Structures are given as C-alpha cells and as structure tokens.
Amino acid sequence: xxxxxxxxxxxxxxxxxxxxxxxxxxxxxxxxxxxxxxxxxxxxxxxxxxxxxxxxxxxxxxxxxxxxxxxxxxxxxxxxxxxxxxxxxxxxxxxxxxxxxxxxxxxxxxxxxxxxxxxxxxxxxxxxxxxxxxxxxxxxxxxxxxxxxxxxxxxxxxxxxxxxxxxxxxxxxxxxxxxxxxxxxxxxxxxxxxxxxxxxxxxxxxxxxxxxxxxxxxxxxxxxxxxxxxxxxxxx
Amino acid sequence: xxxxxxxxxxxxxxxxxxxxxxxxxxxxxxxxxxxxxxxxxxxxxxxxxxxxxxxxxxxxxxxxxxxxxxxxxxxxxxxxxxxxxxxxxxxxxxxxxxxxxxxxxxxxxxxxxxxxxxxxxxxxxxxxxxxxxxxxxxxxxxxxxxxxxxxxxxxxxxxxxxxxxxxxxxxxxxxxxxxxxxxxxxxxxxxxxxxxxxxxxxxxxxxxxxxxxxxxxxxxxxxxxxxxxxxxxxxxxxxxxxxxxxxxxxxxxxxxxxxxxxxxxxxxxxxxxxxxxxxxxxxxxxxxxxxxxxxxxxxxxxxxxxxxxxxxxxxxxxxxxxxxxxxxxxxxxxxxxxxxxxxxxxxxxxxxxxxxxxxxxxxxxxxxxxxxxxxxxxxxxxxxxxxxxxxxxxxxxxxxxxxxxxxxxxxxxxxxxxxxxxxxxxxxxxxxxxxxxxxxxxxxxxxxxxxxxxxxxxxxxxxxxxxxxxxxxxxxxxxxxxxxxxxxxxxxxxxxxxxxxxxxxxxxxxxxxxxxxxxxxxxxxxxxxxxxxxxxxxxxxxxxxxxxxxxxxxxxxxxxxxxxxxxxxxxxxxxxxxx
Numbered sequence: 023x024x025x026x027x028x029x030x031x032x033x034x035x036x037x038x039x040x041x042x043x044x045x046x047x048x049x050x051x052x053x054x055x056x057x058x059x060x061x062x063x064x065x066x067x068x069x070x071x072x073x074x075x076x077x078x079x080x081x082x083x084x085x086x087x088x089x090x091x092x093x094x095x096x097x098x099x100x101x102x103x104x105x106x107x108x109x110x111x112x113x114x115x116x117x118x119x120x121x122x123x124x125x126x127x128x129x130x131x132x133x134x135x136x137x138x139x140x141x142x143x144x145x146x147x148x149x150x151x152x153x154x155x156x157x158x159x160x161x162x163x164x165x166x167x168x169x170x171x172x173x174x175x176x177x178x179x180x181x182x183x184x185x186x187x188x189x190x191x192x193x194x195x196x197x198x199x200x201x202x203x204x205x206x207x208x209x210x211x212x213x214x215x216x217x218x219x220x221x222x223x224x225x226x227x228x229x230x231x232x233x234x235x236x237x238x239x240x241x242x243x244x245x246x247x248x249x250x251x252x253x254x255x256x257x258x
Numbered sequence: 259x260x261x262x263x264x265x266x267x268x269x270x271x272x273x274x275x276x277x278x279x280x281x282x283x284x285x286x287x288x289x290x291x292x293x294x295x296x297x298x299x300x301x302x303x304x305x306x307x308x309x310x311x312x313x314x315x316x317x318x319x320x321x322x323x324x325x326x327x328x329x330x331x332x333x334x335x336x337x338x339x340x341x342x343x344x345x346x347x348x349x350x351x352x353x354x355x356x357x358x359x360x361x362x363x364x365x366x367x368x369x370x371x372x373x374x375x376x377x378x379x380x381x382x383x384x385x386x387x388x389x390x391x392x393x394x395x396x397x398x399x400x401x402x403x404x405x406x407x408x409x410x411x412x413x414x415x416x417x418x419x420x421x422x423x424x425x426x427x428x429x430x431x432x433x434x435x436x437x438x439x440x441x442x443x444x445x446x447x448x449x450x451x452x453x454x455x456x457x458x459x460x461x462x463x464x465x466x467x468x469x470x471x472x473x474x475x476x477x478x479x480x481x482x483x484x485x486x487x488x489x490x491x492x493x494x495x496x497x498x499x500x501x502x503x504x505x506x507x508x509x510x511x512x513x514x515x516x517x518x519x520x521x522x523x524x525x526x527x528x529x530x531x532x533x534x535x536x537x538x539x540x541x542x543x544x545x546x547x548x549x550x551x552x553x554x555x556x557x558x559x560x561x562x563x564x565x566x567x568x569x570x571x572x573x574x575x576x577x578x579x580x581x582x583x584x585x586x587x588x589x590x591x592x593x594x595x596x597x598x599x600x601x602x603x604x605x606x607x608x609x610x611x612x613x614x615x616x617x618x619x620x621x622x623x624x625x626x627x628x629x630x631x632x633x634x635x636x637x638x639x640x641x642x643x644x645x646x647x648x649x650x651x652x653x654x655x656x657x658x659x660x661x662x663x664x665x666x667x668x669x670x671x672x673x674x675x676x677x678x679x680x681x682x683x684x685x686x687x688x689x690x691x692x693x694x695x696x697x698x699x700x701x702x703x704x705x706x707x708x709x710x711x712x713x714x715x716x717x718x719x720x721x722x723x724x725x726x727x728x729x730x731x732x733x734x735x736x737x738x739x740x741x742x743x744x745x746x747x748x749x750x751x752x753x754x755x756x757x758x759x760x761x762x763x764x765x766x767x768x769x770x771x772x773x774x775x776x777x778x779x780x781x782x783x784x785x786x787x788x789x790x791x792x793x794x795x796x797x798x799x800x801x802x803x804x805x806x807x808x809x810x811x812x813x814x815x816x817x818x819x820x821x822x823x824x825x826x827x828x829x830x831x832x833x834x835x836x837x
Binding site for chain 2: 048050053055112116117143144145147172173180257
C-alpha cells in the first residue's frame, strides 16, 4: 500500500473515533468515563477479601447518567453488593446533584432505595460523595464518602479515604441497625504509571457500631477488621 | 501567467514525491514558495516522525509546516487550495485584512472545502509584514495544517534588514487531538506534571512558617484551583517545533557577522505560549502581528498562540546563538541555532523555573481575599506610565484604555463558570507570570504590551462611540470555556455597526492566559499613546487581568472572534457581525 493510502486510512479511523472533526466543532460532545476506584484484595488473610468499587458516567458537561457499584467478596462469596443508577446535574462549579435508584443485592433480601445525592469537590480539594437513601417501610440511610489526594511526587499519590454509613432504623434481615452503622477508613499509596492506571498498596479498616455491631455479633460475624490491600485504580 | 502557474505546480508535486519518499525522515522544513501571486496548495496526510515514533500529519504540499508564502503588498493573490483529506477543510489567512468570503472560516465565511475539491481564494493584499495561515476546521491545525506568510512591503524593508528568517514555533503531538480534548474533559489536569507536592509544602513551611504558608495556599484550596495550572496541554505529549524541526535535531539558520538579521517569530502552535530569548543577543522588536512598531530592544518576550513578532538581531562576531523558546509552563522548548557557520555550536540554556501563579493572576492584585464589588479603576491607575496624558484626556480616551467598572453578567453565574475576578487591573504593563522578576533577578529586559507603539500615526483617531465588555470565562475542572459565561453554540452574534469605532474591553475571569483573535478587523491595542495605537490581530489577555482595544468596524460581514487555543475555541468563540 502506498503511504498516502495508509495515511488516508488512518485519517478515516481518526475521523470515526473523533466526533469533533466537523467545522467549528462541538464543544460538548457525548462522552463516557469508567472509573475503577478500587479493585483490591486483602493479602494478609487466608480468605482473601476482595473489593470492587466502580463508577461510570455518560453524558455532557452539565448532565450525566451515573452508574455506581460496589461489591465485597470474602472466600468466594459476595458479602455485600449494590448498584446505583443516577441522573446527575451540575448545580455549582464543583458540585453535581444526583437523583436515582439504588439496589442492595447482597445481603439478601434485596433492598431498593431512592437515592438523592451531592457529589463534588469541597474546598481544600476533598472529594465528597454523599447520598441520602429512602426505602420502603420508612427505611432511610445516609452514606458519606470523603477522599483526598496528597501528591508526594508527580506520580506517587497518598490517598486517605473514609466512608460513613448511618441508618434510620433497624433492619434485622440485612444485619443493619439504626444510628451509626459502620465506618471505613483507608490509606492507599499509588503510583500512576499513566494517569489512567495506578497500582497501589494500602491499608483498609472497617468497623460496625451500635445496633449493627450487635446484629453482626449475633450472626457470628466480625464487627471490626483491618487488612493490608493491594489493588489497582484505573479509568478510561 | 499560465507558465508561472505550471512552474509552481511543478515544484509542488516535486515536494509531494519527496515527502512520500522520505517517510522515515519525517518532514521537510523551511520550504518556501518563490514570490508569486498565484499559488496551489494541496492538503493531504503524510507520514511523519517528530518524536522517534512514526505518525501521520495533515500537510500542505507535503510539508509540516506548509510552505512559506511570499506575497507582495498591493498585489492580487490567488490561492487554489485542494483538499485531499477525507474530511472538510479550510485555510484561514491569519491577520490578513480581506473580504469575509475569503477568510476561510467554515460556517461563517464559506461552507469549507469538501474532500476532493478545490477552493480558489482571491484577494488583494493591502498590508505588509509577518503573518501565517492555518486550517480553521476541527483539529487540523494541531495535526499540521499551518504555514508562514511574509508580505513584502511596497517600499522595501523599513528596518533595513540584510537577512530574513521565519521562525515558526509549533507544538506536535502523536496523539489524536480529539483524544486530548476527551482527556481534558475527563481530567483537566491530565497533562500537568508540575503540580505542587507534599515536599513543596514542607519546604514552604520550613522557609515561610506554617501560618504564612497556610495563608498563601488558603485561596487556592478554597477555590479548588492549582497555582501551577499554566498550560492545559504540555510537553508530556507535545514536542515543540521550530520551523518543523524538533529540539533533538534543531533548526539552523545562517547569517554573517555584523548583519542586521530579521527574525520573524510566529507562534503557530495549537495550545502553547512561548517565552523567547537568544542568549548573547539583544532583540529589537520592530513589528508585532505584522505591523510596524517603534523599535524596542529587549532580552526576552512572551509570544501568545497566533501572535507574531519581528525582531532585529545583529551578531557581532563569528559565532553561534541558540534561539530558545521555552513553553510557559517549562515542560519543554523549541530550539534552533542562528550561526555564522554550520560548524559552530551554541550552548543550550537551561529552562527557567516553573512559574507559580499568584493572587495577582486571579484578579486580586490590590485586595487579596477582599470582596470589592464593581471596583472603579481610573485610567491613570491602569496606565501609570501615561500620566502625561491624564491632564488632557478624560478617563477612557481612545488609546489609554477603558476606565469602565467591571460588571459580571448574570450569565457568568452557574456551574459553568468557576471564578470571577474581584478586582482586576490592566495587564498592559505586565510581562506575565514567570517573567516579572526577570529584569531584577536575571538582568533580562522583558517585553511588555505597554512598550508597543505604532510606528505610524493612528489611522482612525475617533473616540470610541461605545464600549463592549467581554469576560473570558470558564470552568477549568469541567473544561468548559465561554465568553460572559455563554459558549459559542448558545451565543448570539456580537453586532457591530458598519463604520463605527468601538472599544472592546476584555476581562479575564480565568487563571489562564487567552490569546484572543478577531478576524477581519484590527484590534488596536490601547497601550497608552493615543496618536500611535498599535494594531494587532491577536491579543494575549493575562490571567485575572483586563485589556482593551479599539476596533474600526470597516469590513462588512461575518467574522470569527475567539480564543486561539485550539481546545478553548470551541466554546470561547463569537461571531462578530458587521452590518
């Protein structure tokens, strides 16, 4: 093949994958991003607990459709898992309002919730994701996740993260109690090989409180655990 | 006529063959079409290698940059542009005053040039100086569709130069530009590897103490902005080119000792602002954006995207000099050598430290952290160097700049705009972040806009009949750009009345410098000398600062008006309609 023909073929591929090549261009094309926030495993335990937390969006500058899911597995069993589908709308330079539906598919029975949230960047660069959940039988919950990124160098990032879960009432069947239910904290040191891909080493701690702790104890579950974790953070 | 045309076409197809045959060698550079009034330009993809990896560029007559077009002032020129790309294209003659239908902006001037077709541009060249041309379609400028224009004055070179070199600066990436835009939308600091780090913080605390450090950083932390946010796209992906040659190879230009050498600097990059100097040589700036200015001798100048500066240098002995153009964020540089002999080698200077933005660059020069609303700043405050005019002229006199209060439009409030300056001052006397201390610390005199004075009297001495205040706005984090908070897709045209003299007062409500380009009409920069207002086509507006210029709406039609940064202009654009 002649170089010109190869070049034109290449340009044709470029054109199909870039919707912006029209005259004047579109400043706000449809885009999608998938973020694997945490894909990690505890390496200090024979059960090898595993966590997956994924966020994705598709949409435009100010309006997006969000999909969020987090799954925890221990000893090849899914201990907890949820999925959320939200419509997000920018309401401030750094904040999106989100409204949608969440399903806890583990532990059973499944619970469905109406989700109302605010996600964004708070002053001092704290990444905040806070959601109020309203379920049937007057169930309610509030989940707040805060994360920070401390740049040690241009590629080494130390990232503390905390997550707090509060419940409005007891739900014995899913072993959740009213009040402060659980607290999670983590510290992860990652190396960004590329912006999109960073392996990390970290520590993950979680603890159940109040009625939740009592309910878990009754079921013979641990109420507190700490793990050394390895994982990857990636987006595309 | 026909003979000459055939001759030029012959040369061009020769280049085409050469380019196709030298795929691994990369590109030809420094090509120039012989002075003519009739040109054929062919746009087609070519294989190139600027980085050590093969890639494809969009080229003009088989070269990146395209050939330098040499025109004669007063001549009618004809340019037949044939598009062999697989998408619609266009060529815009940047800085050339011409009829709107010849301006080459798809959607405003004409429909564009579809693949396989030829568009014939034909206009009279009524000016002289250094300009450039580039595609105005999609991201084709980023991928190689640009070149220099030199218009020879009717009366010979006014600067008495013995020799002439075009120095065309640009930024090359092997990446697909659309992918760059997507990355910026998903992570706006994707290309910034100059972020402040924890060790920086520690050092600052050690030297300034915790309280001062906290105060210094409070605003940035509060605003969720980075004081190292100098360039959206950086040397992480860019290879900076001088006349199409990478720094690894280095462009070379010859001269003789004692000659007056004119260097025609053109910033033909997509996203880069350069700080230019030639260690060992002082530069006398004689033209800005192609227009003669009173000579001013400096050691360094900042050249915004799409601006041009002509400088005269005089190498006194047989030696070699490095032409050094470091990007504003110091992530890379373009370089070349001006030498009396190809055997001589010039030392390569180190890049300067990475500039750190300060409160001044956020429009808080006089009231750090304050919340003044609608500050009224007098013309004298804005132009401390122009005191001798103040007694004669009331605030707001043509040439002295706007004295109007800053008013943020209602459309500037919302999730699409992340900051509004609280107390911006004029940037006309500011060399810009990173250069302000060069005079004191390094003994380098740096060009300021306030030093630009037209060598010819102001052509239109009228006072402006009205004033338009336009704010440069955006949301860095969401990577959205606009004027007055309204992006191009949602904006009404800016209406100008034919024949009117109007002032445009730009207020930069962002923390980045934006090179603002008005097509078809001169932007007469108010630098403080009403009788000698310099004419520009592109005006670099400093972050958090203001600038004002006068426009004589003497050309009917639909003109593009936009930030010349490739990834900003999709939103930060207006149609300026003269009717």
